Amino acid sequence: MSGGRTRYVRFAWGTLWFTLFVVIWGGLVSATGAGDGCGDSWPHCVELLAKSGTVSSLDTLIELTHRLTSGLALLAVVAMVVWARRIYPDSHRARFWASASLAFMVIESLIGAALVVFGLVDMNVSLARALIQPVHLTNTYLLMGALGLAAWWAGPRRRRTAGGEPAAARLVVGALIFIVLLSALGTTASLASTVFPSESFVEGVRADFTRDAHYLVRLRIWHPVLALGFGGYLLWLGRRLSTLHDGGPPSEFYIVSGLYALDLVVGVLDAFLLAPIAIQLLHLLLAHAVWIGLVALWVRLVSAPGESDTAAMAVE
Numbered sequence: 001m002s003g004g005r006t007r008y009v010r011f012a013w014g015t016l017w018f019t020l021f022v023v024i025w026g027g028l029v030s031a032t033g034a035g036d037g038c039g040d041s042w043p044h045c046v047e048l049l050a051k052s053g054t055v056s057s058l059d060t061l062i063e064l065t066h067r068l069t070s071g072l073a074l075l076a077v078v079a080m081v082v083w084a085r086r087i088y089p090d091s092h093r094a095r096f097w098a099s100a101s102l103a104f105m106v107i108e109s110l111i112g113a114a115l116v117v118f119g120l121v122d123m124n125v126s127l128a129r130a131l132i133q134p135v136h137l138t139n140t141y142l143l144m145g146a147l148g149l150a151a152w153w154a155g156p157r158r159r160r161t162a163g164g165e166p167a168a169a170r171l172v173v174g175a176l177i178f179i180v181l182l183s184a185l186g187t188t189a190s191l192a193s194t195v196f197p198s199e200s201f202v203e204g205v206r207a208d209f210t211r212d213a214h215y216l217v218r219l220r221i222w223h224p225v226l227a228l229g230f231g232g233y234l235l236w237l238g239r240r241l242s243t244l245h246d247g248g249p250p251s252e253f254y255i256v257s258g259l260y261a262l263d264l265v266v267g268v269l270d271a272f273l274l275a276p277i278a279i280q281l282l283h284l285l286l287a288h289a290v291w292i293g294l295v296a297l298w299v300r301l302v303s304a305p306g307e308s309d310t311a312a313m314a315v316e
Helices: 003-032 057-087 093-117 127-154 166-195 201-208 215-219 222-244 251-272 277-302 309-315
Strands: none
Touching (some): 003 093, 003 166, 003 277, 057 127, 093 127, 166 222, 201 215, 201 251, 222 251, 251 277
């Protein structure tokens, strides 16, 4: 692989990890209620000059940092697209996934702008916010997946096989869909815990089953239920991969399983400790790590290393 492509691959992976940092910082914005740190202005931050004192300076700093780093991430993805067009041919998958990453990044920015402009931040518990947050997270997952695929396909010795392992790959797609649903409910659970905090774990569980509790609180119980269900799916997936994949489940499966087991423990701690911000952010980070791991597992099952870079380019 040429020096230019080597630098591009490093830049693409760096963009992925930097964007993950931006995502986790966005979780901090949500967990602290700092989404109104710049008022209802976007992309400018009028609170930097305001003297009303209606928004704390810390909230402003958190929100402004998120906007600045989001802008840098957008510029990095634009650079990826331009760079990929210069060094890869038209049909190369690195170009396709770089462009897809830019599309998802633009959508991400528009959703973030809508949250601010329409006041769907801080203590807002409207139906609009309850619906847009799962959409926001789903798009974030798609963005992270596209960035990972852009970096992976840009690497050496990457090509999709003629046959691959479609049966096993479809099962992984099922896991990807499952974790999107699980995480979507996780956003509502997190919002409920932030806006309607409980004095104790027992009080929180009691509220989950109280008929006159807010609908976000009553929905919260479904997140751990689905979490256990996803754990069961992973166990079943491991058994199926043992028969469908030569040599047993790929290493990526064991990485995903380990990360998810850790995420389950963190999720339990999050509930028992009444959702402290640090645990929330670790829970979010591990969820994205599981997602990225599943994408890596999927691409492992539909592709194979071993072709020379020149041969791979010839079939693209």
